[in-house]
Amino acid sequence: MTLSRRGLLGLAGAGVVVGTGAGIGIDHFAIAPATASGTSGAAAVYPFYGEHQSGITTAAQDRLHFASFDVDGSDRSELISLLKDWTAAAAQMTAGKTVGTGAVGGPLDAPADDTGEALDLPPSGLTITFGFGPSLFDGRFGLAGKRPTELIDLPHFAGDALEAALSGGDLCIQACSDDPQVAVHAIRNLSRIAFGRASIRWSQLGFGRTSSTTRDQVTPRNLFGFKDGTANVKAEDTTQVDEHVWVPRGDSASWMTGGSYLVARKIRMLIEPWDRTSLREQERVIGRNKGEGAPLSGGKEFTEPDFHAKALGSTLIDRDAHVRLAHPDQNKGALLLRRGYNFVDGNDDLGRLNAGLFFIAFQRDPASQFVRVQQSLAGHDALNEYIRHVGSGIFAVPPGAKPGSYVGAELFA
Ligand SMILES: C=CC1=C(C)c2cc3[nH]c(cc4nc(cc5[nH]c(cc1n2)c(C)c5CCC(=O)O)C(CCC(=O)O)=C4C)c(C)c3C=C
Numbered sequence: 001m002t003l004s005r006r007g008l009l010g011l012a013g014a015g016v017v018v019g020t021g022a023g024i025g026i027d028h029f030a031i032a033p034a035t036a037s038g039t040s041g042a043a044a045v046y047p048f049y050g051e052h053q054s055g056i057t058t059a060a061q062d063r064l065h066f067a068s069f070d071v072d073g074s075d076r077s078e079l080i081s082l083l084k085d086w087t088a089a090a091a092q093m094t095a096g097k098t099v100g101t102g103a104v105g106g107p108l109d110a111p112a113d114d115t116g117e118a119l120d121l122p123p124s125g126l127t128i129t130f131g132f133g134p135s136l137f138d139g140r141f142g143l144a145g146k147r148p149t150e151l152i153d154l155p156h157f158a159g160d161a162l163e164a165a166l167s168g169g170d171l172c173i174q175a176c177s178d179d180p181q182v183a184v185h186a187i188r189n190l191s192r193i194a195f196g197r198a199s200i201r202w203s204q205l206g207f208g209r210t211s212s213t214t215r216d217q218v219t220p221r222n223l224f225g226f227k228d229g230t231a232n233v234k235a236e237d238t239t240q241v242d243e244h245v246w247v248p249r250g251d252s253a254s255w256m257t258g259g260s261y262l263v264a265r266k267i268r269m270l271i272e273p274w275d276r277t278s279l280r281e282q283e284r285v286i287g288r289n290k291g292e293g294a295p296l297s298g299g300k301e302f303t304e305p306d307f308h309a310k311a312l313g314s315t316l317i318d319r320d321a322h323v324r325l326a327h328p329d330q331n332k333g334a335l336l337l338r339r340g341y342n343f344v345d346g347n348d349d350l351g352r353l354n355a356g357l358f359f360i361a362f363q364r365d366p367a368s369q370f371v372r373v374q375q376s377l378a379g380h381d382a383l384n385e386y387i388r389h390v391g392s393g394i395f396a397v398p399p400g401a402k403p404g405s406y407v408g409a410e411l412f413a
């Protein structure tokens with residue numbers, strides 16, 4: 001039996017159901033229900049194998065460690081063996097186990113398979129989601145003919161201030177968890193496994209989810225203090241999820257059936273000017289009130305905005321308000337499953353917080369979804385005065401791996 005990274009006593013304390021009798025082990029986790037606060041909770045375990053990868057419609061956890069990798073060589077079989085090794089390690093870590101033969105108990109004269117910093121921590125709802133960037137299909141690995149047409153190179157948007165060092169990548173891994181150390185442990189160990197085969201190009205830590213992805217989650221707040229994720233696509237809206245998030249059979253690449261496309265944007269938020277802005281102006285910019293998150297046209301948080309409602313001759317929701325320009329009515333029905341996180345990367349040399357939103361969205365077709373919405377926002381979103389897009393990535397997220405197989409196997413078949 002593989003060593004558990006956690007003690008059974010701790011598990012019992014966390015309310016996890018474990019099996020009884022011979023062979024008690026951490027394979028016996030049960031999936032814990034979401035807690036009242038809306039996070040998946042310390043005891044939650046999400047399956048790694050399945051029709052879709054976890055970490056998309058999964059109730060958004062509170063912490064993120066995201067990493068983009070470049071593959072070091074050009075050997076197709078090395079890439080496949082890396083994906084196999086990553087799959088095995090991800091299946092172990094998401095099940096609450098250590099990687100390989102564990103962190104302790106092996107030979108004292110060799111480094112252990114697992115780095116050990118998640119020993120004794122509960123599973124914390126860890127999900128690990130893998131994606132393939134456009135550059136993976138450049139011919140190095142014999143995949144040029146397999147690039148989905150949906151995996152476009154994102155166009156330049158007005159106002160973009162993208163840094164190459166924060167953009168692109170052959171592969172990505174999104175690790176989400178309710179414990180930051182569990183998410184960091186996952187990326188660290190997957191990066192260690194990749195040594196000599198792939199290296200981190202850029203990475204991002206995130207805290208405080210900025211979206212709800214299930215109806216029982218409380219809507220969180222972003223660093224501008226507004227509720228974020230109210231009008232998000234939710235896991236329970238299965239018709240919307242099937243139509244707007246998962247790639248159906250018949251789209252351009254059959255190996256992507258059951259997958260999705262991830263767009264990541266590192267968006268710096270200009271905290272200090274925002275904090276000097278009146279509450280009236282902040283609410284005009286967003287188009288919702290700050291307290292409840294209700295649309296300025298009236299009602300409560302989940303009331304549909306009325307973009308025609310007027311008072312004293314002016315629309316109650318400004319023409320340039322963020323929610324008006326991002327709304328599906330303005331974007332030919334485009335919907336996104338948003339799954340972003342706040343970040344604070346210290347401060348800049350002028351003493352301003354280097355903070356913002358690490359925006360992540362999943363969708364079936366980035367051209368008609370993210371690009372359409374972002375083109376509308378880049379034009380005249382009132383929020384543009386307070387934000388800068390500094391990093392960008394797009395990745396094809398293949399379907400979930402089947403037990404005994406590996407993530408992305410269909411691409412190499
Ligand atoms: C291209 C897509 C989007 C980017 C980039 C984006 C950046 C961004 N958003 C906020 C704050 C809020 N966004 C809200 C709603 C909202 N945002 C998008 C898309 C992008 N946002 C969509 C599709 C929507 C939903 C619109 C609708 O259907 O009503 C809200 C309101 C609450 C909510 O519904 O989530 C806030 C607040 C920031 C601060 C930001 C960049 C830093």
Ligand SMILES: [Fe+2]
Nearest residue numbers: 228322323326
């Ligand atoms: Fe937004």
